[in-house]
Amino acid sequence: MVRDSDGVGDVSKDHLRLLARVARMYHEQGIRQPEIAAALHLSQPRVSRLLKEAVTRGLVRTVVTLPEGVHTELEEELQRRYALRDAVVVDVEDYQDDVVPSLATAAAAYLDVTFTGGDVIGLAAWSQTLQAVVQRLPQKNVQVADRVIQLVGGVGTAGDQVRATRLIARLADLTYAHPVFVPLPGLVATAATREALLQDPDLAEVQAQWREVTVALVGIGEPASAPVRDTDRDELRAVGGVGEVCLHFFDATGKPVASDLDRRVIGIDTASFGAVGRRIAVAGGLRKLPAIRAALEGGWVNILVTDLRVARRLCS
Structure with a gap:
């Protein structure tokens, strides 16, 4: 024996x-x-x-060999390190090109699988990355969402706002959902103007629906590329702002920073956003690394789609 x-x-x-x-x-x-x-x-x-x-008895041990371009171990490390619900790491073939097409393709594939029915989707509609995601999302065969809700009012030029409205409508059409728009600008001149506009009955109805969002689809921005005035960027840098989600800015640790801008935003509030069960960010490129890391550290998002180089830096 x-x-x-x-x-x-x-x-x-x-x-x-x-x-x-x-x-x-x-x-x-x-x-x-x-x-x-x-x-x-x-x-x-x-x-x-x-x-x-x-x-x-250990005579047979299963070994999983990952296919080229699949980074399951790195995705799991991101989940462990930042308490994420899920992570998708994209292998970009040529980093001389824009990472957005590769991120958008991967994110569209992820959403196609995870939109399964009954969701209330919140969308930060001005993000160019998210516009690329929705363009690649296939038409669903059955209804997989109840509503698609704009998370922030119109920002940028008139053309930007038209594209944002079309994006909400397109995602609603692809998922057989009802579109819900914010009929106001996302940034106003003063805090007093914002307070007055918040009394608008149409906006009050949208505000109530923000609290019902089950999936938020957002980008992660930075002061340099945010659709704000130069004076706002200067103030954000002065108070340590490194990134933003839905025009809510935070510092390198992910903590919100106080600024005049925050009192002029018409969009989902931080409490309602933080209560959303699945907060999906699609963001990549080393330029955005500080903002992405801060967003993860602060728990702004709990699902991340990013590129391989950023993922490795986040786990190093």
Whole structure:
């Protein structure tokens, strides 16, 4: 009698030899269980038990070989390190080009699988990355969302606002959802103007629906590229702002920074946004690394689609 290496129990060499033979026939030679049973004059149920025992005693160990371009281990490390619900790491072929097309393709594939029905989707519609995502999202065969809601009012030029409205409408059409628009600008001149506009009945209805969002789809921005005035950028840098989600700015640790801008934004409030169950960010490129890291540190998002270089830096 010998004790097997995993300490499961004493077993005879003859039994170990039988375990090894059955395991090799099945796993290495590809012989089916009925044929193994016939060749060794065993019952098929016993062959099945022997195969299970071979795994239990450590004679058979499963090794998963990842295909090229798949980075499951890195995705799992991102989940562990930043308490994410999920992560998707995209292998960009040529970093001399824009990472957005690769991110958008991967994000569209992810959303196509995870939009399964009944969701209320919130969308930060001015993001060029998210515009690319929605362009690649296939038409669903059945309704997979109840509503698609604009998370922030119109920002940028008149053309930008038209594109944002079309984006909300397109995502609603693809998911057979009802579109909900914010009929006001996303940034106003003064805090007093914002307070007055918040009394608008149409906006009050949208505000109530923001609290019902189950999936938020956002980008992660930075002061340099945010659709704000130069004076706002200067103030944000002065108070340590490194990134933003839905025009809510935060510092390198992910903590919100106080600024005049925050009192002029018409969009989902931080409490309602933080209560959304799935907060998906699609963001990449080393230029955005500080903003992405800060967003993760602060728990602004809990699902990330990013590129391989950024993912490696986030885990280093």
